[in-house]
Amino acid sequence: MKKTIKPVVVSVLAMSVLSACGSNSGSNAADNSTNSGGNTSGEKVKIEFFQGKAEAKATFDKLVAKFNEANPNIVVSQVNPPDAETVLKTRAAKKDIPDVVGMGATDTYKTLSASGLFEDFTADPLAKNIQPAYVQMMKDLTGTDTLNALPFSSNASGVIYNKAMFAEAGVTVPTTWDEFIAVAQKFKDSGKNAFYLTFKDAWTTLTPFNSLATLIKGNDFFKERTAGTVTFADSYNEVAEKLLKLTEYGQKDIFGKNYNDGNTAFAKGESAMYLQGVWAIPEIVKANPSIELGVFPFPATSDAADNKVISGVDTLLTISKNTKHKEEAKKFIDFLLQPENVTLYINEQKAFPAIQGVTQDDPTMDGFKEAFAAGKLADFADHYIPSAMKVETINQAFLQKKDINAYLKQLDTEWDKVADRK
Amino acid sequence: MAKRRVAFYLMTIPALLLFFAFHTFPALQGIYYSFTNWDGFSDSFDYVGFKNFVNIFQDENVLNSYVFTFKYAILTTILINIISLLIALGLNAKIKAKNFFRGVYFLPNILSVLIVGFIFNYLFANVFPIWGEKLGSEFLSQNILGNSDWAWIGIVIVAVWQGIAYNTILYLAGLQTIPHDLYEASNLDGASRWREFWSITFPMLASFFTINMVLAMKGGLMVFDQIVALTGGGPGRSTQSIAHLIYTGGFQGGEFAYQSANAVIYFIVIVVISALQLKFLQKREMDL
Numbered sequence: 001m002k003k004t005i006k007p008v009v010v011s012v013l014a015m016s017v018l019s020a021c022g023s024n025s026g027s028n029a030a031d032n033s034t035n036s037g038g039n040t041s042g043e044k045v046k047i048e049f050f051q052g053k054a055e056a057k058a059t060f061d062k063l064v065a066k067f068n069e070a071n072p073n074i075v076v077s078q079v080n081p082p083d084a085e086t087v088l089k090t091r092a093a094k095k096d097i098p099d100v101v102g103m104g105a106t107d108t109y110k111t112l113s114a115s116g117l118f119e120d121f122t123a124d125p126l127a128k129n130i131q132p133a134y135v136q137m138m139k140d141l142t143g144t145d146t147l148n149a150l151p152f153s154s155n156a157s158g159v160i161y162n163k164a165m166f167a168e169a170g171v172t173v174p175t176t177w178d179e180f181i182a183v184a185q186k187f188k189d190s191g192k193n194a195f196y197l198t199f200k201d202a203w204t205t206l207t208p209f210n211s212l213a214t215l216i217k218g219n220d221f222f223k224e225r226t227a228g229t230v231t232f233a234d235s236y237n238e239v240a241e242k243l244l245k246l247t248e249y250g251q252k253d254i255f256g257k258n259y260n261d262g263n264t265a266f267a268k269g270e271s272a273m274y275l276q277g278v279w280a281i282p283e284i285v286k287a288n289p290s291i292e293l294g295v296f297p298f299p300a301t302s303d304a305a306d307n308k309v310i311s312g313v314d315t316l317l318t319i320s321k322n323t324k325h326k327e328e329a330k331k332f333i334d335f336l337l338q339p340e341n342v343t344l345y346i347n348e349q350k351a352f353p354a355i356q357g358v359t360q361d362d363p364t365m366d367g368f369k370e371a372f373a374a375g376k377l378a379d380f381a382d383h384y385i386p387s388a389m390k391v392e393t394i395n396q397a398f399l400q401k402k403d404i405n406a407y408l409k410q411l412d413t414e415w416d417k418v419a420d421r422k
Numbered sequence: 423m424a425k426r427r428v429a430f431y432l433m434t435i436p437a438l439l440l441f442f443a444f445h446t447f448p449a450l451q452g453i454y455y456s457f458t459n460w461d462g463f464s465d466s467f468d469y470v471g472f473k474n475f476v477n478i479f480q481d482e483n484v485l486n487s488y489v490f491t492f493k494y495a496i497l498t499t500i501l502i503n504i505i506s507l508l509i510a511l512g513l514n515a516k517i518k519a520k521n522f523f524r525g526v527y528f529l530p531n532i533l534s535v536l537i538v539g540f541i542f543n544y545l546f547a548n549v550f551p552i553w554g555e556k557l558g559s560e561f562l563s564q565n566i567l568g569n570s571d572w573a574w575i576g577i578v579i580v581a582v583w584q585g586i587a588y589n590t591i592l593y594l595a596g597l598q599t600i601p602h603d604l605y606e607a608s609n610l611d612g613a614s615r616w617r618e619f620w621s622i623t624f625p626m627l628a629s630f631f632t633i634n635m636v637l638a639m640k641g642g643l644m645v646f647d648q649i650v651a652l653t654g655g656g657p658g659r660s661t662q663s664i665a666h667l668i669y670t671g672g673f674q675g676g677e678f679a680y681q682s683a684n685a686v687i688y689f690i691v692i693v694v695i696s697a698l699q700l701k702f703l704q705k706r707e708m709d710l
């Protein structure tokens with residue numbers, strides 16, 4: 001280590017930090033090779049179908065194979081990377097949006113859509129068969145009347161429960177917050193866990209949070225928060241108190257277990273209820289095929305009529321504005337939206353259809369049926385919270401420290417900080 | 423002579439160009455973006471001057487990640503160097519199956535950080551708490567990674583377990599450069615083992631000590647993979663390192679320019695630390 005080496009070593013070490021952040025210097029050309037040329041007869045058109053739901057990979061593989069068989073001139077290939085939203089954002093930075101995109105209606109969708117990267121479906125004939133409730137949800141999310149994507153499937157979140165344990169304890173499905181806590185207390189008194197909480201994964205705090213925030217305060221709150229007429233500190237007290245209350249009925253070491261641990265433990269009967277959405281059901285059933293599951297809307301308030309099912313667009317379909325194969329991409333989306341294909345998808349994925357004329361008939365979902373029929377649905381609160389705020393980590397820290405005032409203050413300061421940085 | 427020089431330039435210039443294209447140029451781009459409000463994917467962005475930098479200094483999440491990163495980096499650097507030096511001394515001694523043990527101790531370095539992280543993640547969640555319960559300890563029977571005060575120690579344990587392998591190899595190489603006659607002379611003088619270590623072995627290892635300290639510290643300051651595999655920065659933000667904050671805030675949070683500013687500041691901090699470390703530790707080498 002002589003003197004001449006020193007500046008070199010220092011700069012190399014330091015540069016390696018910075019270079020991790022200059023993302024888009026790489027080659028843009030690499031991925032575009034598939035898109036060369038128009039659709040001349042005889043030449044196959046290649047379409048990339050990028051979708052972010054790992055659980056749905058096998059199902060989409062089946063659908064893609066079926067489409068490719070029926071359309072010999074078009075070759076659709078599915079891309080399903082881990083952490084897909086981040087991958088999509090980095091590809092957007094390179095102006096390399098996949099031809100067809102399938103993703104959740106999240107804050108990421110909202111920001112990408114606002115950047116004008118997606119096709120406009122507002123007047124498209126493909127949109128006319130979509131359930132109006134979900135079309136409205138998409139418009140509420142983006143805050144515009146333009147429809148930049150077509151909802152394909154939706155999910156539902158509330159409470160999953162173990163029917164056998166409920167029967168054994170002699171309790172019925174609760175419809176109000178007080179009944180809910182009474183049921184939980186009954187399990188606790190008999191030495192059982194009412195809930196299996198998996199707060200090592202910060203995002204799992206969002207399932208009860210979304211139910212509580214949406215049902216107690218409603219999602220118009222976020223519009224008012226942006227306008228500056230309300231604050232978390234004067235509105236979210238009840239949400240915070242109830243969220244904290246739930247932790248009293250969890251298993252030991254609720255911050256030491258993650259989502260996968262929870263699916264297995266709940267399947268083995270280690271708790272009577274599980275605060276998750278229907279997306280967890282296939283995993284639970286995999287761990288214990290003989291379990292008898294039921295679902296009910298999260299009873300967040302004291303009026304049973306207010307307790308809606310939290311349901312959001314789980315997968316939406318959209319097309320890159322700059323794709324060279326718009327016609328073929330639309331043909332693929334049209335194919336996916338055919339009732340028989342939607343039925344295959346929702347049966348395998350335990351999802352709910354976003355198009356009219358198809359229903360989810362799995363008996364496990366009976367508890368949500370009434371709400372779906374009556375349109376008692378509300379969107380996830382966190383879809384309206386900027387992802388830079390990382391509300392899930394704020395929740396996680398709050399549930400450890402149990403300080404409601406500090407929590408509400410932090411929600412406000414983080415919200416303002418993110419808004420200031422825009 | 424001129425011919426020889428051409429050969430050297432032929433070797434150096436392509437490497438320099440590659441280095442510039444993939445290292446220096448992106449770094450300069452990062453500095454450029456730190457003065458904008460680009461979110462990472464939009465078509466247009468504006469210049470905002472030093473606004474991002476001003477906001478960085480008002481963001482307690484940034485301060486919090488600096489505190490975590492530094493306490494983590496300092497502790498791992500110290501532990502890695504002490505333990506790997508001890509192991510290297512043991513592996514350099516006249517013991518049976520020396521090469522076998524050397525292989526065993528090097529093994530953790532071959533495994534990917536992420537895989538090691540996921541294995542330990544399982545152990546912390548499902549195995550160690552059972553042992554803790556058998557010991558009758560309330561504290562040890564919980565998953566340490568789920569505790570906001572102690573999760574960082576869990577990450578230190580994994581990082582040290584894996585980090586010692588590489589530094590042990592460097593120390594072993596260093597130990598083998600020490601001439602044997604020094605030890606023979608000290609034996610004749612009747613020096614104790616302890617005296618021998620402080621007066622011969624440790625001073626002779628000085629340059630290896632410097633490079634090990636710098637490498638371990640740099641690795642500690644740039645900790646990322648371990649965090650992703652073990653805690654994801656949680657609980658809350660208690661184990662969020664600077665690199666992890668830059669990545670999650672920049673790419674997932676859509677605040678590319680803001681986190682670029684964070685990276686620029688971090689760049690300056692690392693330059694200063696590495697320079698100070700080298701200056702301080704090299705002075706010790708020259709005192710020999």
